[in-house]
Amino acid sequence: MSRSRGTNDLKIVGFGACMISGYPHKAAGFVEIACRQVENALSRPVQSNIVSLGGFPAPRAEKYLRRKVLKFNPDYVVLQFGATDAQCPIRTKNRPAQSDGGGKHSTHGSSGAASEAASYHNKPTNAFSRLRWWLITLIGYCRSIKPITPLPDYISAIERMVRECQSAGVTAVVLSPFVYGSRYTMKYAKAYTKALHQLRSVIPTMILIDGVELLRKFPKSQVLMHDGFHLSQVGHQIVGEAIANSIIVDIASFGVL
DSSP states (O other), X not given: OOTTSSSSOEEEEEEESGGGGTTTOSSOOHHHHHHHHHHHHHTSOEEEEEEEOTTOOHHHHGGGIIIIIGGGOOSEEEEEOHHHHTOOOSSGGGSOOSSOOOOSSXXXXXXXXXXXXXXXXXXXXXXXXXXXXXXXXXXXXXXXXXXXXXXXXXXXXXXXXXXXXXXXXXXXXXXXXOOOXXXXXXXXXXXXXXXXXXXXXXXXXXEEEOHHHHHTTSOHHHHBBTTSSSBOHHHHHHHHHHHHHHHHHHHHTTTOO
Protein backbone atom coordinates (compact mmCIF):
# COMPACT_ATOMS: atom_id res chain seq x y z
CA MET A 1 0.00 0.00 0.00
CA SER A 2 1.39 3.41 -0.97
CA ARG A 3 2.21 6.19 1.48
CA SER A 4 -1.08 8.08 1.69
CA ARG A 5 -3.89 5.96 0.33
CA GLY A 6 -5.61 6.38 3.65
CA THR A 7 -6.90 9.79 4.76
CA ASN A 8 -3.99 12.12 3.90
CA ASP A 9 -3.63 14.19 0.74
CA LEU A 10 -3.16 12.04 -2.33
CA LYS A 11 -0.12 12.95 -4.44
CA ILE A 12 -0.22 12.35 -8.20
CA VAL A 13 2.59 13.32 -10.58
CA GLY A 14 2.35 13.29 -14.36
CA PHE A 15 5.64 12.48 -16.13
CA GLY A 16 5.77 12.42 -19.89
CA ALA A 17 6.27 14.22 -23.17
CA CYS A 18 4.40 17.36 -24.26
CA MET A 19 0.84 16.04 -24.02
CA ILE A 20 1.21 15.35 -20.29
CA SER A 21 0.90 19.12 -19.79
CA GLY A 22 -2.17 19.46 -22.01
CA TYR A 23 -0.23 20.65 -25.07
CA PRO A 24 -1.19 22.06 -27.52
CA HIS A 25 -4.18 23.34 -25.54
CA LYS A 26 -4.22 26.01 -22.87
CA ALA A 27 -6.86 24.10 -20.93
CA ALA A 28 -6.03 21.38 -18.42
CA GLY A 29 -4.53 18.17 -19.76
CA PHE A 30 -5.56 14.62 -18.92
CA VAL A 31 -3.53 14.43 -15.68
CA GLU A 32 -5.11 17.58 -14.27
CA ILE A 33 -8.53 16.35 -15.39
CA ALA A 34 -7.89 13.04 -13.62
CA CYS A 35 -6.74 14.73 -10.42
CA ARG A 36 -9.89 16.84 -10.23
CA GLN A 37 -12.10 13.81 -10.76
CA VAL A 38 -10.26 11.74 -8.15
CA GLU A 39 -10.52 14.59 -5.66
CA ASN A 40 -14.26 14.95 -6.26
CA ALA A 41 -14.94 11.21 -6.19
CA LEU A 42 -13.01 10.59 -2.97
CA SER A 43 -13.79 13.92 -1.29
CA ARG A 44 -10.12 14.04 -0.51
CA PRO A 45 -7.44 16.64 -1.38
CA VAL A 46 -5.19 15.75 -4.31
CA GLN A 47 -1.79 17.36 -4.80
CA SER A 48 -0.65 17.25 -8.42
CA ASN A 49 2.55 18.04 -10.26
CA ILE A 50 3.35 17.86 -13.96
CA VAL A 51 6.83 17.15 -15.30
CA SER A 52 6.76 17.52 -19.07
CA LEU A 53 9.80 16.76 -21.24
CA GLY A 54 8.62 17.77 -24.69
CA GLY A 55 9.69 15.37 -27.42
CA PHE A 56 11.52 13.03 -25.04
CA PRO A 57 11.12 9.29 -25.75
CA ALA A 58 11.12 6.93 -22.77
CA PRO A 59 14.83 5.88 -22.85
CA ARG A 60 15.92 9.52 -22.85
CA ALA A 61 13.51 10.55 -20.10
CA GLU A 62 14.00 7.75 -17.58
CA LYS A 63 17.11 9.19 -15.98
CA TYR A 64 15.05 12.17 -14.82
CA LEU A 65 12.49 10.06 -12.98
CA ARG A 66 14.12 10.08 -9.56
CA ARG A 67 15.30 13.69 -9.33
CA LYS A 68 12.38 15.36 -11.13
CA VAL A 69 9.44 13.10 -10.20
CA LEU A 70 10.03 10.88 -7.20
CA LYS A 71 11.33 13.86 -5.22
CA PHE A 72 7.66 14.82 -4.73
CA ASN A 73 7.04 11.54 -2.82
CA PRO A 74 3.96 10.75 -4.91
CA ASP A 75 1.45 7.96 -4.45
CA TYR A 76 0.92 7.63 -8.19
CA VAL A 77 3.06 8.54 -11.19
CA VAL A 78 1.36 8.74 -14.58
CA LEU A 79 3.90 7.79 -17.27
CA GLN A 80 3.13 9.03 -20.79
CA PHE A 81 5.84 8.35 -23.37
CA GLY A 82 4.44 5.72 -25.74
CA ALA A 83 2.84 8.18 -28.15
CA THR A 84 6.25 9.66 -28.90
CA ASP A 85 8.15 6.36 -28.94
CA ALA A 86 5.84 4.56 -31.37
CA GLN A 87 5.52 7.55 -33.69
CA CYS A 88 6.89 7.20 -37.25
CA PRO A 89 7.57 10.78 -38.40
CA ILE A 90 7.92 11.21 -42.15
CA ARG A 91 10.27 14.16 -41.63
CA THR A 92 13.70 13.69 -40.07
CA LYS A 93 13.44 17.03 -38.26
CA ASN A 94 10.48 15.66 -36.30
CA ARG A 95 12.59 12.94 -34.74
CA PRO A 96 13.92 13.99 -31.30
CA ALA A 97 17.51 15.14 -31.01
CA GLN A 98 19.76 13.00 -28.86
CA SER A 99 21.13 15.81 -26.71
CA ASP A 100 19.55 16.23 -23.28
CA GLY A 101 18.20 19.53 -22.10
CA GLY A 102 16.38 18.08 -19.11
CA GLY A 103 13.85 20.88 -19.05
CA LYS A 104 10.66 20.72 -17.04
CA HIS A 105 8.29 21.90 -19.73
CA SER A 106 7.71 21.07 -23.37
CA THR A 107 10.36 22.36 -25.74
CA HIS A 108 10.17 22.72 -29.49
CA GLY A 109 13.40 24.44 -30.43
CA SER A 110 13.79 28.23 -30.73
CA SER A 111 11.02 30.63 -29.77
CA GLY A 112 10.16 31.20 -33.43
CA ALA A 113 10.09 27.49 -34.18
CA ALA A 114 8.13 26.85 -31.00
CA SER A 115 5.52 29.41 -32.00
CA GLU A 116 5.24 27.92 -35.48
CA ALA A 117 4.95 24.38 -34.09
CA ALA A 118 2.32 25.41 -31.55
CA SER A 119 0.30 27.11 -34.26
CA TYR A 120 0.44 23.99 -36.43
CA HIS A 121 -0.29 21.50 -33.65
CA ASN A 122 -3.18 23.62 -32.43
CA LYS A 123 -5.14 23.18 -35.66
CA PRO A 124 -8.34 21.16 -35.14
CA THR A 125 -9.31 18.52 -37.64
CA ASN A 126 -10.94 19.74 -40.84
CA ALA A 127 -12.13 18.44 -44.20
CA PHE A 128 -8.53 17.83 -45.32
CA SER A 129 -7.33 16.01 -42.19
CA ARG A 130 -8.23 12.52 -43.39
CA LEU A 131 -6.52 13.17 -46.73
CA ARG A 132 -3.40 14.26 -44.89
CA TRP A 133 -3.49 11.16 -42.70
CA TRP A 134 -3.93 8.95 -45.78
CA LEU A 135 -0.88 10.53 -47.45
CA ILE A 136 1.21 10.05 -44.31
CA THR A 137 0.10 6.42 -44.20
CA LEU A 138 1.14 5.93 -47.82
CA ILE A 139 4.54 7.56 -47.29
CA GLY A 140 5.11 5.43 -44.20
CA TYR A 141 4.55 2.20 -46.10
CA CYS A 142 6.57 3.36 -49.12
CA ARG A 143 9.58 4.36 -47.00
CA SER A 144 9.21 1.67 -44.33
CA ILE A 145 9.73 4.34 -41.69
CA LYS A 146 10.77 3.06 -38.28
CA PRO A 147 9.36 4.26 -34.95
CA ILE A 148 11.33 6.78 -32.94
CA THR A 149 12.17 4.15 -30.31
CA PRO A 150 12.63 0.46 -31.14
CA LEU A 151 10.09 -1.64 -29.25
CA PRO A 152 12.63 -3.52 -27.04
CA ASP A 153 14.24 -0.23 -25.98
CA TYR A 154 10.86 1.32 -25.18
CA ILE A 155 9.62 -1.60 -23.10
CA SER A 156 12.93 -1.88 -21.23
CA ALA A 157 12.82 1.82 -20.33
CA ILE A 158 9.20 1.61 -19.17
CA GLU A 159 9.94 -1.49 -17.10
CA ARG A 160 12.88 0.20 -15.39
CA MET A 161 10.77 3.25 -14.55
CA VAL A 162 7.89 1.13 -13.26
CA ARG A 163 10.24 -0.91 -11.07
CA GLU A 164 11.94 2.23 -9.79
CA CYS A 165 8.55 3.58 -8.81
CA GLN A 166 7.71 0.26 -7.20
CA SER A 167 10.93 0.34 -5.16
CA ALA A 168 9.96 3.80 -3.91
CA GLY A 169 6.49 2.61 -2.86
CA VAL A 170 4.84 4.42 -5.75
CA THR A 171 2.25 3.00 -8.15
CA ALA A 172 2.96 3.62 -11.84
CA VAL A 173 0.04 4.36 -14.15
CA VAL A 174 1.39 3.67 -17.64
CA LEU A 175 -0.31 5.16 -20.68
CA SER A 176 0.11 3.20 -23.88
CA PRO A 177 0.43 4.97 -27.24
CA PHE A 178 -2.74 6.71 -28.30
CA VAL A 179 -4.40 6.44 -31.70
CA TYR A 180 -2.75 8.13 -34.70
CA GLY A 181 -4.13 9.56 -37.91
CA SER A 182 -1.67 7.39 -39.82
CA ARG A 183 -2.74 3.77 -40.22
CA TYR A 184 0.90 2.92 -40.77
CA THR A 185 1.87 4.22 -37.33
CA MET A 186 -1.20 2.56 -35.83
CA LYS A 187 0.28 -0.88 -36.48
CA TYR A 188 3.20 0.09 -34.23
CA ALA A 189 0.88 1.58 -31.64
CA LYS A 190 -0.90 -1.77 -31.39
CA ALA A 191 2.39 -3.69 -31.12
CA TYR A 192 3.73 -1.40 -28.39
CA THR A 193 0.44 -1.62 -26.50
CA LYS A 194 0.45 -5.40 -26.72
CA ALA A 195 3.96 -5.44 -25.25
CA LEU A 196 2.76 -3.24 -22.38
CA HIS A 197 -0.01 -5.75 -21.62
CA GLN A 198 2.67 -8.45 -21.46
CA LEU A 199 4.69 -6.28 -19.08
CA ARG A 200 1.58 -5.76 -16.96
CA SER A 201 1.28 -9.53 -16.57
CA VAL A 202 4.82 -9.57 -15.15
CA ILE A 203 4.31 -6.54 -12.88
CA PRO A 204 0.70 -6.83 -11.64
CA THR A 205 0.93 -3.69 -9.47
CA MET A 206 1.40 -1.58 -12.60
CA ILE A 207 -1.76 0.15 -13.82
CA LEU A 208 -2.09 0.18 -17.61
CA ILE A 209 -4.31 2.52 -19.59
CA ASP A 210 -4.79 1.06 -23.08
CA GLY A 211 -5.00 4.26 -25.11
CA VAL A 212 -5.60 2.44 -28.39
CA GLU A 213 -8.59 0.48 -27.11
CA LEU A 214 -9.89 3.50 -25.22
CA LEU A 215 -9.80 5.97 -28.11
CA ARG A 216 -10.58 3.73 -31.06
CA LYS A 217 -14.23 3.78 -29.95
CA PHE A 218 -14.44 7.39 -31.08
CA PRO A 219 -14.00 9.00 -34.52
CA LYS A 220 -10.37 10.07 -34.97
CA SER A 221 -11.62 13.48 -36.06
CA GLN A 222 -13.09 13.83 -32.57
CA VAL A 223 -10.08 12.79 -30.47
CA LEU A 224 -7.14 14.00 -32.60
CA MET A 225 -5.87 17.32 -33.85
CA HIS A 226 -5.20 17.97 -37.54
CA ASP A 227 -1.60 16.71 -37.21
CA GLY A 228 -2.95 13.23 -36.45
CA PHE A 229 -0.77 12.96 -33.34
CA HIS A 230 -1.78 15.34 -30.55
CA LEU A 231 -5.00 14.75 -28.68
CA SER A 232 -7.94 17.10 -28.98
CA GLN A 233 -9.52 18.45 -25.81
CA VAL A 234 -12.10 15.69 -26.14
CA GLY A 235 -9.26 13.18 -26.27
CA HIS A 236 -7.71 14.65 -23.13
CA GLN A 237 -11.05 14.41 -21.35
CA ILE A 238 -11.48 10.74 -22.28
CA VAL A 239 -7.96 9.81 -21.19
CA GLY A 240 -8.27 11.86 -18.00
CA GLU A 241 -11.46 10.04 -17.02
CA ALA A 242 -9.77 6.68 -17.62
CA ILE A 243 -6.81 7.63 -15.43
CA ALA A 244 -9.12 8.83 -12.65
CA ASN A 245 -11.22 5.66 -12.75
CA SER A 246 -8.13 3.44 -12.61
CA ILE A 247 -6.77 5.25 -9.55
CA ILE A 248 -10.15 5.22 -7.79
CA VAL A 249 -10.51 1.48 -8.42
CA ASP A 250 -6.94 0.88 -7.18
CA ILE A 251 -7.58 2.78 -3.95
CA ALA A 252 -10.88 0.95 -3.49
CA SER A 253 -9.02 -2.35 -3.68
CA PHE A 254 -7.32 -1.39 -0.41
CA GLY A 255 -10.68 -0.74 1.22
CA VAL A 256 -9.90 2.87 2.14
CA LEU A 257 -12.65 4.71 0.26
